[in-house]
Amino acid sequence: MSSDQTPAPSADSPHDGQDSPFRSERTARDEAPQFVMPLVVRIERAAPPARTDALETAARAVLVMLSDARSLGEGEWAQAMRDWQDARIRKVVRRARGAEWVRAEALPGITITGKSAEVRVFPPVPLDGWPKDLARLQVSGTDLDDPEPPLDPEPSTPVLWLNPDLEMSAGKAMAQAGHGAQLAWWDLPDDERAAWRDAGFPLQVRTAPPARWAELTASGLPLVRDAGFTEIAPGSCTVVADHPALHRR
Numbered sequence: 001m002s003s004d005q006t007p008a009p010s011a012d013s014p015h016d017g018q019d020s021p022f023r024s025e026r027t028a029r030d031e032a033p034q035f036v037m038p039l040v041v042r043i044e045r046a047a048p049p050a051r052t053d054a055l056e057t058a059a060r061a062v063l064v065m066l067s068d069a070r071s072l073g074e075g076e077w078a079q080a081m082r083d084w085q086d087a088r089i090r091k092v093v094r095r096a097r098g099a100e101w102v103r104a105e106a107l108p109g110i111t112i113t114g115k116s117a118e119v120r121v122f123p124p125v126p127l128d129g130w131p132k133d134l135a136r137l138q139v140s141g142t143d144l145d146d147p148e149p150p151l152d153p154e155p156s157t158p159v160l161w162l163n164p165d166l167e168m169s170a171g172k173a174m175a176q177a178g179h180g181a182q183l184a185w186w187d188l189p190d191d192e193r194a195a196w197r198d199a200g201f202p203l204q205v206r207t208a209p210p211a212r213w214a215e216l217t218a219s220g221l222p223l224v225r226d227a228g229f230t231e232i233a234p235g236s237c238t239v240v241a242d243h244p245a246l247h248r249r
Contacts, residue, residue, distance in 0.1 A: 030087075030088065032083075032086055032087040033083065033087060033126065034087045034088060034090070034126070034127040035080065035083050035084035035087055035090070035124040035125060035126055035127060036084075036090040036091065036092050036124060036125060036126075036127050036130075037062070037065070037084060037089075037090065037091045037092075037121065037122070037123075037124045037178075038091075038092055038094065038121075038122045038124075038125060038130065038134050039058055039061060039062075039091060039092070039093045039094070039119055039120070039121050039122070039174065039175070039178065040093070040094050040095070040096050040101070040104045040119070040120045040122075040134065040137060041054055041057075041058065041093060041094075041095055041096070041117065041118070041119050041142060041170075041171070041174065042095075042096055042097065042101050042117070042118040042119070042120075043095045043096070043097055043142065043144070044097045044098070045097065047116075048144055049114070049116040049117035049118070049144060050115070050116050050117070050144065050145070050146050050147060051144035051145055051146045051170050051173075052146050052150045052205055052206075053114040053115045053116050053117045054114070054116075054117040054119070054142075054144055054170055054174060055160075055170070055173055055174050055177045055205040056114060056117075056177070056203060056204065056205050057112050057113070057114035057117040057118070057119045058093065058117075058119045058121075058174035058175070058177055058178050059160060059174075059177040059178050059180065059181040059201075059203055059205065060112050060114075060181070060200075060201045060203065061110065061112040061119045061120070061121035061178070062091070062121060062178035062181050062182055063181050063182075063185055063196075063197075063201045064110055064112055064121070064201065065077075065081075065110060065121045065123070066081075066182060066185055067185075067193070067197050068110065070123075071123070077108075077123035080123045080124045080125070081123065081124060083124065084124035088227070089179065089182070090127070090229075091175040091178050091179065092139065092175065093139070093142060093171040093172075093174045093175050094134065094137035094138060094139050094171070095137060095138055095139075095142050095171070096137050100133075100136075100137060101118075103133040104120055104133060104134060104137070105120060106133075107122060107131055107133060107134065108122065108123065109121055109122035109123070119174075122134070139171060140169075140171075142169055142170040142171030142172075142174070143169055143170055144170040150204075150206060152206075153204045153206050154204070155244075156244060157202050157203065157204050158184065158196070158202065158203045158204070158241070158242065158243040158244065159203070159204045159205070159206055159242045160177050160180040160181060160184075160203060160204070160205045160206075160239050160240075160241055160242070161206060161207075161208040161212075161213075161216055161239065161240040161241075161242055162176070162177075162205065162206065162207045162208060162238065162239060163207075163208065163213060163236070163237055163238050163239070164207050164208050164209070164210045164213055165210070165213070166232055166236060166238060168231055168232065168238070169231065172230060172231050172232075173205075176224055176226065176238040176239050177205050177239060179224040179238070179239060180222065180224050180238075180239035180240070180241040181201075181203065181241065183222035183223075183224060183241050184222050184241035184243045184246065186222075187222055187241075187243075187246055188243065188245055188246070189245075192243075192245040196243075208240070216240040216242070217237055217240060219240070221240050221241060221242055221243075221246055222240070222241040222246070223237055223239070223240055223241075224237070224238045224239040224240075224241075225237055225238070226238050
């Protein structure tokens, strides 16, 4: 997954214009050990979550993991987070139900609950070193629907705008929403990060109106470009992260 955003580097925004984990070109980061941030969405047969709520809950889960004390400084997950951000930024969403979900919740991580969705996010693991109880979970089958069309976004709430011309499974779109939330987090100053965190990371995920997509991608807001490992072509623009504070930069 790659992006053409190039904010200044810092301890928890580890990228710059020459060496970003969100670039489509091959870089030295590709030579580093590769890690992935696992996310697991609970999908029970009798009560699957709404698609938009699952996307929003996944994005919040990524933000909670990024800002958790265990992910920072000398925290127990901090080294894994640094190793992950030193290489390519990968997120993979798998699904679980019943006993699978119980086993996933027993592993170190954080569960975030939305209106109908439950998503558990885990500290990054080596690309080929998934815990057994996560590795056995399925990636496919995360096709979800919204029972009703999502409401128009509120102007004061951050919005992750999805490309209206791309078709993505719910799992793929959840990972992309997580990328967009991460880019917004990296671009925000410390005071705006704190305000967003203290408010509980309110955000909305919406498909952009087709007539606005070109404007959004040219706006200078954080833009996710996918590396094309699954489902879509390399370099595809998937998400624009529209946080009100980013308009005041």
